[in-house]
Amino acid sequence: MINITAYKCKKCGRIHYPRHERCLSCKHREFEEIKPEGNAKLLTFTQIFNLPWGFDERFLIIGVAQFENGVKAMGQIKAEDAADLHTGMPLTASWEPVRYVQGEPVYGLKFAPM
């Protein structure tokens, strides 16, 4: 279960993630809480080799993807090399540990090529 809540403006339909107090398009204040649905499409990505404090990996591949119902989110991508990926490709999404803080897992989005 992907533990993300996105916010769909009840007036204009714009989908927000993360949350805002007012719609970025029309300033409306009421939102329908929605979950990401379906598979995702890769919008952009990078492979980073200089990782921040808190990561032991040799590299991370991180991207932004859009789910079938319009929710856009960042996540880690399960791949060995950025060269194996391209924008627009379909991805599956899962909810898994994305980092560990003092030994405790922090859960987040992971995408994998289909």
Added chain:
Amino acid sequence: MRDVAVIGVGMIPFGRRDQDTLMDMLAYASMKALDDAGLGDKGVDALYVGNMGAGILQHQSSIASALVDRLSLLPAAAEAIENGPASGGSAVKNGVLAVASGYYDVVLVAGGEKMREVTGWRATDFVATMTHPEVEYPYGITLPGMAGMFTRLYMEKYGLTREMLVEVAIKNQKMGALNPYAHVEMMITKEGIYESPHSVVNNPPAADPLHLYDACPVSDGAAALVLCPLEMAAKLTKNVPVLVAGFGQATDTHTLQERDDPTDLKAVTLAAQQAFERAKLKPEDIHVAELHDAFTVLEIAESEHVGFFKKGEGGKAVLAGKTRLGGKLPINVSGGLKARGHPVGATGVAQVVDIVWQLRHELPEDRQVKNAQNGLTVNFGGFGNNVVCFILRRVEQ
């Protein structure tokens, strides 16, 4: 509103300054600016300090109170301004507003950062704290990573090439090698970082599609300047006054993912438009610019978004030599963030200092843009979510 002039500037060499504390650096740059203005023992009315990370990196707060005391400028008003990598630009802006409003006459602005005190691992994490704490930061995204994602889209949409990025790096490191204040003084060649078989060893991928030499170094450094009403400049200083002809500041979504078109740096466009409107100038009136090239791609993208070139033409302009010293519009003659370095809180102040030197015509021939009258700076905070732009003009006496 009063016209505001820069009457004194100072900088200390950027780089790795293990011997200095953050406060040392801010104090040295400040004294240089006060002395450059020729204020002698006169006080100032207020001090603004641009800094992003003293709380995180030095475990120190209230740095403006510490600096005003260190400089013996008591009882001047003093505060620190934090706006990520645009902290310096924001500090200058607040100084300009204070003088323009008529509330204060003489204002000192200093910007500084000490980033080499911690490991590269920690410094990368420190800079990443400006990303969204719930939907970006936990994934391990870094600012080079944000720039990598942006670059991929810019390449796909506008035909930006790696060769264009490489030319920015070479141009700026060549200029940095001539700048005594620059962190990086090493010349690089196209062969060494791009064309030869061993270039991938010299210049490995850092945040695909960006490589090591596409990014600025992690630096210590500080810069400072003195502002006063233009009408008082002649009384206070012998320097050629440089007018703050206009500034602009604009914001954009915190996350890249919520921008309708992530290649569109709206805050850069808007900040520049405001500055040009206020200055009553157009992009073609600018003779020299300092753009926020924390990554080579940003120099090209900003040169398009402020209106120097059409979208997709900035990279071609670099290849054609238009942005070199001697070209139609020299960009980052100082070496830019790429070579001068990027002590985050110092950068926005340092950019203005470099333009002031250009407009006063005080630089050696190999770094001076001949007869420059108008200059522009872009200080880019977050990943383009908070941008400050200045236009400066030489005032002939």
